[in-house]
Amino acid sequence: MKIILAYSSKEGLLQEYRDRLGGYAPEEEIPADFFAEGDSRETIKAIINALRSKGHNVIGMEASDLMHNTFNSFHPDLVFNIAEGLYGDFRESYIPMLCEKYNIPYTGSDPLTLAICLNKARAKEILSYYLIPNPAFKVFYPLQEVYLQNFDFPAIVKPVSEGSSKGIFNDSIVDNVQVARKKIEENIRRYNQPVILEKFLKGDEYTVGVWGNGDEMEVLPIVSINYSTLPEGAHPIYSYEAKWLWDTRDKPLEIFQCPATLNPTLKERIEEVVKEAYQVLQIKDWCRIDVRLDENGIPNILELNPLPGVLPDPKENSCFPKAARTAGYSYAGMLNKVVEIAAKRYGLA
Ligand SMILES: Nc1ncnc2c1ncn2[C@@H]1O[C@H](COP(=O)(O)OP(=O)(O)O)[C@@H](O)[C@H]1O
Ligand SMILES: [Mg+2]
The missing domain is CATH 3.30.470.20 (ATP-grasp fold, B domain)
Structure with a gap:
C-alpha cells in the first residue's frame, strides 16, 4: 500500500508557534510543557521503517494544509495518522478532516471522536449518559466567576483539552475550595481554555x-x-x-x-x-x-x-x-x- 505518515514533529510545532508570534519566540519564554505532544524525529523514522518493513511504500509528512498536494501527487491508499497538532480544540481532527474531504482512508478515529476525546468534559458527559463510571466533575469557563460549592475534595484541576500530562502538575491536586479556586483561575489564564475540576480517585x-x-x-x-x-x-x-x-x-x-x-x-x-x-x-x-x-x-x-x-x-x-x-x-x-x-x-x- 502507499501510505503517508501524518505527524506533528516537535520542530514543526515550534515553527508553527513562531509563525503565530510573527517569528518572535525566545526559547526561554516557551512554557516547559508546550511541546509535550510533538513527535520526535526518532519516533517518526521508526514508524516509517516499521511500515516499510511490511513492504509498504511510505512517506512521512508534517501535518499541514499542504498535505492535500501530496494526496494529489502521491495518491496514498491510506494515511497513518499520529498528528496531534498544536493550536485549537480541534487540532487532532485536522488531518482526519482533510482525509474525509479528499476521500482518503486513514487510521484511527474520525474528526468528531478525536475532538470529543480531546475535550475531557465532553467525553465524560457521553460516558455519564451511558452510565460508565467516571470521576464527578465540574467545568469552569473563561470570563466567568469560579462558583464552587459542595465539591468532594480532594480534587484535581486540569485544562479541559490537553494531553501528555500537559497542565497536570504535582500541585494540581487541591484539598479545599480556596486552593481549588486559585488553581482554576490560574489554569484558565495559563491555558486559555475551560478547566475541569475532578474528584480525585485514590485507587490503583x-x-x-x-x-x-x-x-x-x-x-x-x-x-x-x-x-x-x-x-x-x-x-x-x-x-x-x-x-x-x-x-x-x-x-x-x-x-x-x-x-x-x-x-x-x-x-x-x-x-x-x-x-x-x-x-x-x-x-x-x-x-x-x-x-x-x-x-x-x-x-x-x-x-x-x-x-x-x-x-x-x-x-x-x-x-x-x-x-x-x-x-x-x-x-x-x-x-x-x-x-x-x-x-x-x-x-x-
Ligand atoms: N480524577 C482523577 N483522579 C485521580 N487521578 C487523576 C484524575 N485525573 C487525572 N489523574 C491523574 O493525572 C494523570 C493525567 O491525567 P489525564 O486525565 O490522564 O491527562 P493526560 O491527558 O495528560 O494524560 C492520570 O494518569 C492520573 O494519574
Ligand atoms: Mg492520560
Whole structure:
C-alpha cells in the first residue's frame, strides 16, 4: 500500500508557534510543557521503517494544509495518522478532516471522536449518559466567576483539552475550595481554555490498550502504574513531572507493569469498562484508555487517548507499545496490525 505518515514533529510545532508570534519566540519564554505532544524525529523514522518493513511504500509528512498536494501527487491508499497538532480544540481532527474531504482512508478515529476525546468534559458527559463510571466533575469557563460549592475534595484541576500530562502538575491536586479556586483561575489564564475540576480517585491506576472494530475489538494486556516509584512526597498521579522529568531514558522509573497483577474479577471489570467506553465514544482502530479505581474499587474511566503515543524504544515508557509487546507484537507488528485493522474497516485489500 502507499501510505503517508501524518505527524506533528516537535520542530514543526515550534515553527508553527513562531509563525503565530510573527517569528518572535525566545526559547526561554516557551512554557516547559508546550511541546509535550510533538513527535520526535526518532519516533517518526521508526514508524516509517516499521511500515516499510511490511513492504509498504511510505512517506512521512508534517501535518499541514499542504498535505492535500501530496494526496494529489502521491495518491496514498491510506494515511497513518499520529498528528496531534498544536493550536485549537480541534487540532487532532485536522488531518482526519482533510482525509474525509479528499476521500482518503486513514487510521484511527474520525474528526468528531478525536475532538470529543480531546475535550475531557465532553467525553465524560457521553460516558455519564451511558452510565460508565467516571470521576464527578465540574467545568469552569473563561470570563466567568469560579462558583464552587459542595465539591468532594480532594480534587484535581486540569485544562479541559490537553494531553501528555500537559497542565497536570504535582500541585494540581487541591484539598479545599480556596486552593481549588486559585488553581482554576490560574489554569484558565495559563491555558486559555475551560478547566475541569475532578474528584480525585485514590485507587490503583491502569492504562489499557484496545484495538479493532466491531466484534473484533480486543483488549491488550493491562498496564498498571506503580506510584511508589515516584520521589518521596509526590502525589500519586502521572503528572508532567512524572512523565517528563522524573522518568527519563537514562533513568527510567519502574512505574509501569505489564501485564498488571490483577485478580480475575477486577481484570474482567476493567476489560468490560474500557470496551464500553471504546464503543460509546465510537473509537476506531485503536486507543489507550486510562482507568482508576474509586473508593469502592470500581474501575472509572479517566480519559481516552485515540491517538496513543508509540515511542519505539522499549526503555522509554510508552504504554500502547508496552502492552502490544506483552501480547507478543513487535513494534513493526503492532503498527502493521493497526494498518490491517484500518484497511479492513475500509474494505481495502
Ligand atoms: N480524577 C482523577 N483522579 C485521580 N487521578 C487523576 C484524575 N485525573 C487525572 N489523574 C491523574 O493525572 C494523570 C493525567 O491525567 P489525564 O486525565 O490522564 O491527562 P493526560 O491527558 O495528560 O494524560 C492520570 O494518569 C492520573 O494519574
Ligand atoms: Mg492520560
